[in-house]
């Protein structure tokens with residue numbers, strides 16, 4: 001689908017930071033924001049992935065681990081100097097649910113990195129109309145795990161059953177977003193999105209096995225989501241078109257989690 005039209009109302013010269021830009025949802029979000037004539041600073045931990053992007057002159061890739069507080073704190077003043085006030089932040093980066101992290105490391109890489117990034121960005125400081133969108137997951141509300149009958153299939157498809165840290169970390173992102181929405185005291189709006197299963201590289205061969213097929217059959221729309229379908233909602237929540245939306249976690253799952 002083509003990029004959304006002018007009703008989003010982004011001001012001329014706006015600057016956005018998108019994390020996890022080298023793949024999936026972050027990549028599609030960069031495309032959407034560039035189509036709105038924003039300058040996009042794209043951050044990722046994957047240098048080869050950044051090098052492979054070809055998004056035009058409005059796009060500025062930078063290597064960064066969003067969970068590395070020292071690196072994040074050092075980067076934002078430099079970005080502010082180079083690009084001017086940064087109005088929009090999309091905290092999209094995060095490890096896949098199959099990553100074998102401890103609960104401490106998982107929380108650090110999900111809610112922890114969102115906190116680090118948002119704190120550093122807010123000190124720049126952002127201009128009027130600023131907004132942050134944090135990427136949570138339906139796994140933050142539901143279990144994030146498969147029904148017992150298809151556990152083996154899920155492990156075969158994505159390399160793991162999903163770990164406790166993922167749902168906990170994504171729930172923490174939703175909670176942190178609500179806190180930001182209140183405590184930012186008018187400096188910026190804060191919202192989150194909670195995608196269902198979206199067809200990005202991290203889901204591997206999920207759709208080919210029993211678990212993926214079950215998800216698709218159960219979904220009211222009969223399919224999984226595409227990364228641009230999440231990116232467009234994030235763009236809306238960043239934009240002036242959502243100026244009175246603050247503190248929500250918007251589920252983007254085609255209604256898939258309504259059915260069990």
Ligand SMILES: NC(=O)c1ccc[n+]([C@@H]2O[C@H](COP(=O)([O-])OP(=O)(O)OC[C@H]3O[C@@H](n4cnc5c(N)ncnc54)[C@H](O)[C@@H]3O)[C@@H](O)[C@H]2O)c1
Nearest residue numbers: 020022023024025044045046065066093094137197198200
């Ligand atoms: N795909 C899904 O089904 C799904 C569902 C719900 C939520 N999400 C969330 O959406 C976000 C994007 O996921 P995706 O499916 O597009 O994944 P993806 O794996 O396609 O892309 C994630 C990108 O983030 C980068 N990244 C990971 N950790 C990083 C870090 N510490 N610092 C900087 N960059 C880092 C990776 O290198 C990669 O380029 C994630 O937060 C994910 O948890 C995805």
